[in-house]
Amino acid sequence: MEERYIVGVDIGGTWIRVGICTADLKEENIKRKLTKTGKENQYSISTSVNKLLNELLVENRIKKEQLIGIGLASAGPLDIEKGKIFNNANLGFKIIPLKKPIEKKFPGIPIYFINDCNGAVLGVHYFEAEDREKDNLVYITISTGIGGGVICNGHLLLGKEGNAVEVGHGLVAPKSKIQCNCGAYGCWEVFSSGTGVKNRALEAISEGKLNTDILLKIVNNDITKITAKEIFQAARKGDKLSKKVVDDCVFYTTVGFGLVNNFYDCQTIYVGGAMMKDHKQILPPIIKKFKENPIIFTINNPPEIKLTKLGDDVGLRGALALVKYKTENHKVIS
Numbered sequence: 221m222e223e224r225y226i227v228g229v230d231i232g233g234t235w236i237r238v239g240i241c242t243a244d245l246k247e248e249n250i251k252r253k254l255t256k257t258g259k260e261n262q263y264s265i266s267t268s269v270n271k272l273l274n275e276l277l278v279e280n281r282i283k284k285e286q287l288i289g290i291g292l293a294s295a296g297p298l299d300i301e302k303g304k305i306f307n308n309a310n311l312g313f314k315i316i317p318l319k320k321p322i323e324k325k326f327p328g329i330p331i332y333f334i335n336d337c338n339g340a341v342l343g344v345h346y347f348e349a350e351d352r353e354k355d356n357l358v359y360i361t362i363s364t365g366i367g368g369g370v371i372c373n374g375h376l377l378l379g380k381e382g383n384a385v386e387v388g389h390g391l392v393a394p395k396s397k398i399q400c401n402c403g404a405y406g407c408w409e410v411f412s413s414g415t416g417v418k419n420r421a422l423e424a425i426s427e428g429k430l431n432t433d434i435l436l437k438i439v440n441n442d443i444t445k446i447t448a449k450e451i452f453q454a455a456r457k458g459d460k461l462s463k464k465v466v467d468d469c470v471f472y473t474t475v476g477f478g479l480v481n482n483f484y485d486c487q488t489i490y491v492g493g494a495m496m497k498d499h500k501q502i503l504p505p506i507i508k509k510f511k512e513n514p515i516i517f518t519i520n521n522p523p524e525i526k527l528t529k530l531g532d533d534v535g536l537r538g539a540l541a542l543v544k545y546k547t548e549n550h551k552v553i554s
């Protein structure tokens with residue numbers, strides 16, 4: 221019998237990743253390709269996915285008939301029934317159809333659609349989590365924005381349209397005057413996402429209350445060059461303003477993790493996303509707070525907090541795991 225394959229696709233604001241793997245999902249059998257996320261028209265993304273997948277098939281001498289299914293994990297919000305992305309602030313179009321244009325090129329192959337963070341928690345579930353963690357598992361990404369995926373009591377939480385666990389827009393500072401991209405005030409991601417950290421630093425610079433000579437030196441006095449990376453670097457070197465911004469990022473992330481644990485009573489929170497390049501300044505202080513005085517942040521027993529080892533691959537792994545679990549009727553998604 222011919223070998224069968226699973227396809228996983230991860231669609232983000234910056235990169236599209238496509239991977240193909242043998243049905244056993246052995247890590248060493250995953251072949252990948254990636255390209256920048258096109259924003260020319262509403263079909264740019266599906267065209268890229270079709271192209272990369274086709275290249276993978278040709279290069280690895282795999283026929284369409286050998287595919288078990290295609291998992292699509294995408295930045296949301298999504299309509300998983302209709303296979304569309306809607307209202308995404310970073311992808312450029314009000315509606316982006318995905319399922320139909322891919323189905324057209326790969327007819328007869330089942331396509332499964334999932335919000336990226338809900339997919340990522342499946343990736344951690346399959347590829348990384350210990351058995352004792354699997355039934356009550358959370359994945360949080362701290363990147364341009366903040367999002368999450370939750371497995372509670374052994375079941376993946378999806379919600380009515382597949383957008384459950386938008387924790388980044390959880391209110392962590394009700395009296396805040398800082399407005400989030402979503403329109404609300406005081407969301408977790410206005411303090412702790414990459415964009416949030418940058419904006420808080422720029423605000424503090426214009427207020428002019430805290431010394432920030434070290435940060436300004438790093439960017440040669442050009443504040444347009446400031447990103448979260450330079451702020452964390454400056455904080456490490458003792459920059460007062462950067463340190464305050466990083467402290468706030470960490471504090472509100474502790475609040476956020478505490479809320480997540482109050483809602484889902486999780487065993488472990490795995491953390492990923494671009495901000496984890498500076499995980500040494502973010503995760504240890506949170507782990508310490510949860511060890512020493514968790515009751516300030518969460519009424520439930522605190523979870524373990526771990527950095528995911530899957531890195532940038534976590535979304536793709538989730539898309540692959542989704543197909544495996546769907547076709548095997550695994551209880552986590554039933």
Ligand SMILES: [Zn+2]
Nearest residue numbers: 389400402407
């Ligand atoms: Zn928000």
